[in-house]
Amino acid sequence: MLYELIAIVRPGSLKEVKEIAKNAGVQVLRSGGVVRGYTNWGTFTLPKPTTKHQARYSEGWHFIMRFDASGPVQAAVRRTLSLDPRMIRFSVVKLGDKLEEINDVPGNVNWNSTKMLLSDSLNLRGSFRSRDLNESTILGSPIRRTPS
Template sequence: MLYELIAIVRPGSVQEVREIARTAGLQVLRSGGVIRGYTNWGTFRLPRPTTKHQARYTEGHHFIMRFDASAPAQAAVQRTLGLDPRMIRFSIIKLGNKLEEIRDVPGTVEWNQNQRLTDAI
């Protein structure tokens, strides 16, 4: 099954982001999964201030990881990230489970810079 992890890490060191991404990736690889790709979007303002582990955050470092893995492996990644105090928020989305659905999905997710805020309104 193809999954997409969208993660927001506390801002600061890029080394922390790499370490979290590496931990999640190693967990997928150890369970027999495949990493399709990572995309680092950098630091952005959060839609609203968020409190996590008694700290208040207004910005977060975003990254995306696409991976193929079994459902138990995905649950293990979710459990590990939920326990990490450096994580502000994350979400794992299932993109598909049949080969016809997922064979053309690229590993990276590009930021859509074509649409402006004024165009969307």
């Protein structure tokens, strides 16, 4: 099965990020899996400040690792990353399990350079701010349109 590990490491040295990525990759390789590739996205601001291991973070170093492995290996990688105090957040996504689904998936993940605003996807004119969302809009009332 093909998986994608999306990891956010505490900001600081690139050496720590490389060590975490290497440890995850070695764990996959020792279990008979294949690492397809790594992508380093650098440091970004987190959507909201996060507390992890009694420290508060507002930004983190993002990297992605694509790998082929069995389910238990993926669970072991998750367990190892959850115990590492340098990790802020991570997620493992299954991209597919049949050869037809995964044979064209590259090892690297490019940043999406096209910027699509939420207001564009909702066909709204004018500005759209997060404060425009309130309980009534989430529960089904139409989103308030701002005059253009």
